[in-house]
Amino acid sequence: MEMAGRLADAEDFADAVAEAIVPENTDDTYSKGWRVWERFCAAQDFPVTEGSRGALVAFVAWMLREGRQTPGPGGVLGYAPSSAGSHLTAAVVGLRERGHEVSKDAAAEARKALDGLTVKLLKAKERRGRGKAPAGTIEGLRTIAAACDDTLTGRRDLALVLLSFHVAGRASEPAGLLAGDITVHPQGLRVDILTGKTKQSVRNPAVPYAKDPALCPVLAWQQWRAALHAARPDLNSPSDPAFHAIDRWGRVGGVMSPDAVTAAVARISVRSGVPLRWTGHSLRSGLATESRKAGRDAVAIARQGGWAPNSRPMLGYMRTVDDWEDNASAGLA
Known part of the structure; x- marks a missing residue:
């Protein structure tokens, strides 16, 4: 029992270390992404604990279609694919951190859907986001x-x-x-x-x-x-x-x-x-x-x-x- 207690304490310590070494900007990005996931779940009347393939793919489509709270350039309500990808990662990480299962296959399917929908946007000549920063010379x-x-x-x-x-x-x-x-x-x-x-x-x-x-x-x-x-x-x-x-x-x-x-x-x-x-x-x-x-x-x-x-x-x-x-x-x- 004493050994089990020490091992449990070690697990708690490992969790604390993992939390402490996450850079502040990464933690902030994950927090913003989780809030987007919460808005999606509220809009679709889904539980925030749902990390299924269907929910994640629907999340990707929703972000690209109407996910923003305020219109972007040209009045577009959808996120840029790069932002959608960051929010998807944040949602998957947030679900797992909260003890909810997200399989690798489900996450991969959502990422595949994002890639495919991004190609469709490009074919429709719809470019979103600021693009890459110009390199200094x-x-x-x-x-x-x-x-x-x-x-x-x-x-x-x-x-x-x-x-x-x-x-x-x-x-x-x-x-x-x-x-x-x-x-x-x-x-x-x-x-x-x-x-x-x-x-x-x-x-x-x-x-x-x-x-x-x-x-x-x-x-x-x-x-x-x-x-x-x-x-x-x-x-x-x-x-x-x-x-x-x-x-x-x-x-x-x-x-x-x-x-x-x-x-x-x-x-x-x-x-x-x-x-x-x-x-x-x-x-x-x-x-x-x-x-x-x-x-x-x-x-x-x-x-x-x-x-x-x-x-x-x-x-x-x-x-x-x-x-x-x-x-x-x-x-x-």
Whole structure:
């Protein structure tokens, strides 16, 4: 009985650990998806405990047809397929976490239905969602660098963009950095990224000096910290945020949230005149594509950006380069 009690305690502990290590943004995504599932069940008069094949396939069709509470672009009430896929995953995970059975076959059938209905939407020339974020480019960085002035905000913006690009950072990663996580070395910077979503993305990438001083993430970081120290000498602790929020009057605030980082990148790109409006993810995909153009192999790119070596997203970014550089039809005629 004593051993059984200890094993039960271990099971509870394992559940607590599993809950603690789920990233906040993933947990938030699952919560939103579960609320969509609850709305579907209420609309169809289904029990929220029903994880059958029929219920899940009906959920997919409902999401694509009328699932949104407010109309999207063009007045469409259906979700984009990518959003529907996220909500489907959240529903399956939520059902299982609550002790309700969802077979692999039922989940697979719903995913198959989503894929098939997505093809039908494309054939009907109905495209939903924002599409992929444009990848950041070296020329885009050059345009941004030229537009960032020597004000405190300008110094912060340039350091944020250049450093995020060179570590292929998700918006949550620069938002989670502390000043002490970034250390200067003779050859550049070492960045301790501890807020990654996976074990690969928790990493310690090296960021070397750039040949062009205007695009150098190391110099941009040093200039930002010097400007911050001049404006706020009290902000010199290693536990301070690496990147502070700054209001329109130049007043320094607290840590930037991931949403604030994404908004800042978009604002900086628009202000600078970059042809395509960047998002926070443009910096992550941009590192993969520009590194591939420069001849870096997948292992080095994966290590820098915290991807698994066979990561499908990373290989997709690289493919945009490989489709031209290693094209099967090139030079045949």
